[in-house]
Amino acid sequence: MAKNEFICDCNMIHKEVVDTIKKEIPNEKTFHYLATFFKLIADETRLRILFVLAKKETCVCDIANILSMSKSSISHQLATLRNSGIVKCRKEGKEVYYSLDDAHVTKVFEVAIDHIKHKGEENI
Amino acid sequence: MAKNEFICDCNMIHKEVVDTIKKEIPNEKTFHYLATFFKLIADETRLRILFVLAKKETCVCDIANILSMSKSSISHQLATLRNSGIVKCRKEGKEVYYSLDDAHVTKVFEVAIDHIKHKGEENI
DNA sequence: TATTTAGTTGAACATTTATTCAACTAAAGA
DNA sequence: TCTTTAGTTGAATAAATGTTCAACTAAATA
Numbered sequence A, B: 001m002a003k004n005e006f007i008c009d010c011n012m013i014h015k016e017v018v019d020t021i022k023k024e025i026p027n028e029k030t031f032h033y034l035a036t037f038f039k040l041i042a043d044e045t046r047l048r049i050l051f052v053l054a055k056k057e058t059c060v061c062d063i064a065n066i067l068s069m070s071k072s073s074i075s076h077q078l079a080t081l082r083n084s085g086i087v088k089c090r091k092e093g094k095e096v097y098y099s100l101d102d103a104h105v106t107k108v109f110e111v112a113i114d115h116i117k118h119k120g121e122e123n124i
Numbered sequence C: 001t002a003t004t005t006a007g008t009t010g011a012a013c014a015t016t017t018a019t020t021c022a023a024c025t026a027a028a029g030a
Numbered sequence D: 001t002c003t004t005t006a007g008t009t010g011a012a013t014a015a016a017t018g019t020t021c022a023a024c025t026a027a028a029t030a
Helices: A015-024 A028-040 A044-055 A060-067 A071-083 A103-118 B015-024 B028-040 B044-055 B060-067 B071-083 B103-118
Strands: A087-092 A095-100 B087-092 B095-100
Touching: A015 B044, A015 B060, A028 B028, A028 B044, A028 B103, A044 A060, A044 A071, A044 A087, A044 A095, A044 A103, A044 B015, A044 B028, A060 A071, A060 A095, A060 B015, A071 A087, A095 A103, A103 B028, A103 B103, B044 B060, B044 B071, B044 B087, B044 B095, B044 B103, B060 B071, B060 B095, B071 B087, B095 B103
Parallel strands: none
Antiparallel strands: A087 A095, B087 B095
């Protein structure tokens, strides 16, 4: 009985199934990148910011006004989005204008909204 | 000067922009559902489970073996996925077989993987 | 019937993370 | 130059969340 048959607190039940799927599963990096990306868009504030920027390049103060939140909070989240490379910024006088830097993000939203609609949430 | 011009710690800078975007932004529910859905798939363990189930209907023990994790941990996460309606289960003797209950989920993965590839991660 | 095993579940613990607060920088204008 | 304002940043606090552990249920089997 091979060592790798007892890698957790289970008895091995279907060795062939386990071995086959283990070979087919994507590598660690894939899951890490996917989880990191989904975490990034799994926050309501960041989602709102991205929807604003999808409409128009907008300064921090206006975003804060639109979302009824503090400049500080918005700025923190914009820094997160900027460090992840899905938004970019441009300084103009005292103001900093942010905009989307990733066309794929809105595509993901479309598919997700489609997903939610098909789950019975029609008023989206 | 209307009341709604000072809803945060900012001075109103571009009233027209703010008012226009405020009208165009989706409702609260949309962001809540989107965030909830993305949170669900923003965890590496749940992502791995979903990829396993995308290959084949699998019992808890086998999933635990494939992912080298405890039955308890997997069972907790499966409960989360089940309560969200993206996986379903079927009992057969002592074993419980889980499978995907949502075709849209894999679609979201495809788009996300495409996104990551275009961001320069080629070895996905 | 007694035992073994697959799976579930609640509580506890540790980690992550979003917002607030205060202090700061930089640019505009008086 | 002094003041005001847009925006950033680090620390602190609070809330959310994933795993472990132990106790439990239910089904198969000896």
